[in-house]
Amino acid sequence: MSSLSAVQYPTAASLGLSGCSVCGQLNRVVASDSLCRHCGMRLTTRKPNSLARSWAFLLAAVVLIVGALEYFPALSLGPLVEHFQMLAGKLV
């Protein structure tokens, strides 16, 4: 029986490569302030302000979900709870 071992795939960062966030061109990163050879944009290995973006998307999602449940109450958990109560035999 073969042992379960994780396959190690190379990442772009481990190969010293980075994709341009503007044009998508794959570039070799030689310094921390490398520029895209196609459009001249500064290359980064991570999206700038990614944590702030994640919090902004989470906040926007919460606002949209609360708004959706306010205007479309059929999407709320009420029917789902009734379904499980019926399965449990608590509703006739």
Ligand SMILES: [Zn+2]
């Ligand atoms: Zn570019």
